[in-house]
Amino acid sequence: MTTTEEKILTAAIELMAEKDYQAVTTKEIAKAANVSEMTLFRHFGSKMNLLEAAVERFSIIVPLWQTVEKQISWNLEADLLLIAQLYQSLIRQNKKAFTVLYKESKHFPHLKEKVMYKNPVSLKNHLVEYFREMQARGQMIDVNPEVPAVGFLYMNLNAVLGINDLLSQLDESEFILQAVRIFARGLKA
Amino acid sequence: MTTTEEKILTAAIELMAEKDYQAVTTKEIAKAANVSEMTLFRHFGSKMNLLEAAVERFSIIVPLWQTVEKQISWNLEADLLLIAQLYQSLIRQNKKAFTVLYKESKHFPHLKEKVMYKNPVSLKNHLVEYFREMQARGQMIDVNPEVPAVGFLYMNLNAVLGINDLLSQLDESEFILQAVRIFARGLKA
DNA sequence: CCTGGATGTTAGTGAGCACTAACTAACAAA
DNA sequence: TTTGTTAGTTAGTGCTCACTAACATCCAGG
Structure with a gap:
């Protein structure tokens, strides 16, 4: 109906x-x-x-971080995995709108702002905050937290939207799992 | 003229x-x-x-790996940095053609194949080989080498093509440097 | 049964577009 | 001078597309 x-x-x-x-x-x-x-x-x-x-x-904006906060464990790998999974499912839901906006952003400036900008930017800011806290707790190496935040989001974004042919044989969820592991290992104090 | x-x-x-x-x-x-x-x-x-x-x-295809091989040092961080820099400069040169192809791949199937596919795929394969060798030398952790290879390429791709607004304050070359450091740290045995 | 609101149908308008034809202008090599 | 090459100009063709007008149909609620 x-x-x-x-x-x-x-x-x-x-x-x-x-x-x-x-x-x-x-x-x-x-x-x-x-x-x-x-x-x-x-x-x-x-x-x-x-x-x-x-x-x-078809542009779903979810207060993703609310869910993250509820399940946060202050364990780098576990938290990053959670974020990656939530973020990727969000991207997957918005995939079509994202694809359109990426190609036609000129046509919908204010929508681009709303969907492609605000959403990831607020997520990035939360991630930066999170990394900062982890550094304060001595659980993370000393880097400008923007770098892993942006790098992490890029990786997730492309894992869903990117030139999928590249991934080819790789299973998507398996990829997340391992990639997050490497990432967390690189950041752990 | x-x-x-x-x-x-x-x-x-x-x-x-x-x-x-x-x-x-x-x-x-x-x-x-x-x-x-x-x-x-x-x-x-x-x-x-x-x-x-x-x-x-405006689609420049460079035998990038030839250059890499000449300067390879079998030190993870140094090698990855070299690759990242070369790859990013390649993407930057091809930026317009990439942008067009991403949007209009339907219109130019064979060009897509040539520029967006062959180039990164061959690079990915070299990277996988490289990681395998590093694992054999006991310098890298045991992961499916496809994962870091793909993840690494994704990160570089987006660092140039991505939603640049995200990076905002971050200096591009500084970003590469630090991101590579994290990546290498996560992979080092 | 009647009426109103949503949908379908048909025919059309005007604009913009890729692409063509026919001719001219400039210039350089022979 | 002659000729060939390269570019410009103008006018136009045929097509497709967004969008409209006018009228027909279907169907639910009173």
């Missing part, structure tokens, strides 16, 4: 993730949503509006 | 990196290249041809 609007939004984000803004046509979206083109315009007014709504609809 | 063709190719890749395939118009490219639109078609026949030529023109 999906509403008409939902059907259209879903079709739109799907096609946008595949092609680019200009390449996707309203006719195409309507067809994919099993809806007449008119309906689409009646609901969203313009192609631009529709695509903006679609990206917004 | 750049030839007409060079001027066109440069303008083309520049605009393609900003917008997407459909959004860039031949008129626009011609104007940016200070050339009449006709000239563009006379040289390249079609928009598709032109953009393909542009991406190819």
